[in-house]
Structure formats: C-alpha cells, structure tokens
Amino acid sequence: MDDRLFARSVSELTAHDPDLAALVAEHGIPPLWLRPPGFASLVLFILEQQVSLASAAAAYRRVLERVGTMGPEPLLATTPEELRVDGVSRQKDRYLRALAAAVVTGELDLAGLDALTDDEVRRALIALPGIGRWTADVYLLACLGRADLWPVGDRALQVAAAEALGLDVVPDQAALELVGERWRPHRSTSARLLWHGYLARRGRSETPLIVLD
Incomplete structure (x- = not known):
C-alpha cells in the first residue's frame, strides 16, 4: 500500500460507512503508518x-x-x-x-x-x-503493506471499534472479526482510522511509526 492507494481506500470507506465517515470528519485522516520490513x-x-x-x-x-x-x-x-x-x-x-x-x-x-x-x-x-x-x-x-489486514488481537483496536460504532460491549477477537467483515477489502485502512481516533480521543500524540536506526 502507498499513499495513493491509502487515500483511495479512505474515500471508498467513508463514502459507504457513516461511522468511519464521522470518525474522519472529527479526527481527520492519519498518515500512512508504515515501518520498513526486516x-x-x-x-x-x-x-x-x-x-x-x-x-x-x-x-x-x-x-x-x-x-x-x-x-x-x-x-x-x-x-x-x-x-x-x-x-x-x-x-x-x-x-x-x-x-x-x-x-x-x-x-x-x-x-x-x-x-x-x-x-x-x-x-x-x-x-x-x-x-x-x-x-x-x-x-x-x-511492514509488508498488505491492504486487508485486521489485527483482532489488538486491544486498542477492539476499544476503538466499540467507541466508533457505539457498541455497549468491547468486542473480543471473535466479535471483532465479524465487525471487520463490513470493511473488506480495506480492513488495514479501517484499522488505521480506528487507531487514529483512539489516540486522538485520548489526547495522545504518539505514532506507531518511530525511527528504527
């Protein structure tokens, strides 16, 4: 995935999903968080x-x-x-x-x-x-830039999904897997948007991308 494909997937997701559209309207679009493979x-x-x-x-x-x-x-x-x-x-x-x-x-x-x-x-x-x-x-x-990854074991992603979708209960891994089905084949982008919202709501400025060398 590159910046162009990321922007396109954000556009497609927000055009069809009001929850992600609201998230982007409130918190903006994050950078394309990538790390070098290795x-x-x-x-x-x-x-x-x-x-x-x-x-x-x-x-x-x-x-x-x-x-x-x-x-x-x-x-x-x-x-x-x-x-x-x-x-x-x-x-x-x-x-x-x-x-x-x-x-x-x-x-x-x-x-x-x-x-x-x-x-x-x-x-x-x-x-x-x-x-x-x-x-x-x-x-x-x-690191490999795959477009449809959905890390269901990530606690921040579980909480972020519950907050963005207004869920009463934070989904476990099995439930989050089902939640993510609506965003195929752009689940990597939806994860980035949800993480961005999670950090923004908590006033945190850290980024998943740091200098490695």
Whole structure:
C-alpha cells in the first residue's frame, strides 16, 4: 500500500460507512503508518507486546544505542543482563534471541516474506517463540503493506471499534472479526482510522511509526 492507494481506500470507506465517515470528519485522516520490513521492525513489535508504544520505543532506543546497528548478530552479541538494563524483560530477551538466531541460521527468510501469502507469512513468523497472531498481523499490515489486514488481537483496536460504532460491549477477537467483515477489502485502512481516533480521543500524540536506526 502507498499513499495513493491509502487515500483511495479512505474515500471508498467513508463514502459507504457513516461511522468511519464521522470518525474522519472529527479526527481527520492519519498518515500512512508504515515501518520498513526486516529485523528491526520485528524487534520493535516484540518490545511493544503488552506495553505502551512509548515504553517500547524507549527500550528500543536504549538497545539500539547499545548495539549500534539493530541486526541479529549485534543483538546476539549482547548479554541478557545488558538488555535487562535497557528495559527488556527476561521473556522478551528470549524472544529476541530466538528471532535473531532464526535469521542468522536462515530458518526465517525475512527478505522472502513479501512473496508469500498472508497465511504463509503468519505461519513463518508464528513458528518462532514469542511471535503470535498479533505480531504477525501488524508486521503484515505495517511492514509488508498488505491492504486487508485486521489485527483482532489488538486491544486498542477492539476499544476503538466499540467507541466508533457505539457498541455497549468491547468486542473480543471473535466479535471483532465479524465487525471487520463490513470493511473488506480495506480492513488495514479501517484499522488505521480506528487507531487514529483512539489516540486522538485520548489526547495522545504518539505514532506507531518511530525511527528504527
């Protein structure tokens, strides 16, 4: 997805969906949040699991300052104790080292993911410790630019959908899957619009896109 396709999908969604049209009228259109595909983005996504964007970004920057270049070999050259000082938990340290080792050994071919289908990418990523459906989906959406991704495991997206649609109950993953059906084949764009509204309603200025190097 590029800026032109993003703008077109926003136009199509808002022309046919009054809830998204109202969301855009109130909060505007977000930038096309993208991250470069590759190891560094996966590191950041792992750090973002179950913590705030700001907390994960701070830990990422500390690790980056330590290693110089966010690559698998420099990361493997660190010790768990060093990364703990940088704000990386023991569990996430294991996940990051497993990712780095998979890239070094060729078990995970990051460069080849773009040629795979969404489900094939999910299988390749979820095979690694610490990478589940959420991490795989946001990588597909933000790094590979897939147009119809719907990360049902994202708590902010669940809350944002409830707020935008006036739902009495925040949908769980199964319910959010059904909610998203109305926005096919533009669910990646609808997710971006909902996230933007979620952040705007809370007066938060952070962006899912940070400098990775």
